[in-house]
Amino acid sequence: MINRYYHYICNDIEKELYATILEGLMEYQEKIYFYNKPNVTPTLIGQLFKMVLYDNPRIFYTSTQGYQIGSSFTTLVLKPKYFFPLQSVLELQEWLDECIVEICRPIIRLDDQFSKEIYIHNYLVENIKYSHSAVAQPINAYTVVGTLLENNSVCAGVALSFKLLMDYLDISCIVATGIATNNAGITERHAWNLVYIDDSYYQMDVTWDLLDGQKDWVIKYDYFNLTTQEMYQSRVPDYEYPLCFNQFYNYFVYMNAVVHSPNELTAFVSNQIFRGEKRIYFKYTFDSREMKTKLPRYLRTVPLLGRYQYWINEIMHTVLVMRI
Secondary structure, three states: OOOOHHHHOOOOHHHHHHHHHHHHHHOOOOOEEOEOOEEEEEHHHHHHHHHHHHHHHOOOOOOOOOOHHHHHHHHOEEEOOOOOOHHHHHHHHHHHHHHHHHHHHHHOOOOOOHHHHHHHHHHHHHHEEOOOOOHHHHHHHOOHHHHHHHOOOOOOHHHHHHHHHHOOOOOOOEEEEEEEEEEEEEEOEEEEEEEOOOOEEEEEEEHHHHHHHHHHHOOOOOOOOOOHHHHOOOOEEEEOOOOOOOOOOOHHHHHOOOOHHHHHHHHHHHHHHHHOOOOEEEEEEEOOOHHHHHHHHHHHHOOOOOOEEEEOOOOOEEEEEEEE
């Protein structure tokens, strides 16, 4: 279990630089100095600055978008851009502590890590508004304060907030970054998470569940605890993150909601109706590239289904049927 993953993957020289940056940010230093050496470059300092912030989401008063690096013959100077005066930072830290405790209060005594994880996932999905427009993206939307205080966030703020809450719950979590291509074919920089449960890592993208769910006014789990192979269908990571191969805590596997054929699909839906379920959510593993056309045909064979609406994620092979 590794809580500061980026520190863990640094070599000895990088660890020293990482420690200098972390100390400087914790002390609210306006300028952080480094000796100018051949192996200490502005690019490396900028990379380590971001790694420190990904490992330490409580440092909310600057962001990966806010810094400058200057150089002279003998030194490099990192100048973080701080969003708040120091007194405001201290007040916000107190508020953040209270907020974390309040969010986690209902689950703090649970032993089941999956229950804790799904509770935090749902809290973020239900309470955060995603900033689609650049005009609506203040710089602290990239931090936990913009996300949890203002309920206004981008993917980095969501991923950092998820890690912050997982850290408090003593569940190891990594903020992952890379290039992602969404269902609309749009490619852009993105942040998501890896979470460590019962000796295995899982890939988690709260932001994409949030976006898909809020668009359709439902809670979705299409990107909840995926394998590396599943997640990397849509993204290229910046780093070599831990391999995720276990499926036990994948949402659909854990809920016993995976179907392997059209017959299993109709049987699963029928069983859910028999149990009185209005929300019928499952993952299909069989090859059906025209599921949007075929699903109504499958559902016509299900008795007592009644009126319904449905959503399909053809990339992740998930279907959500809501009975009306």
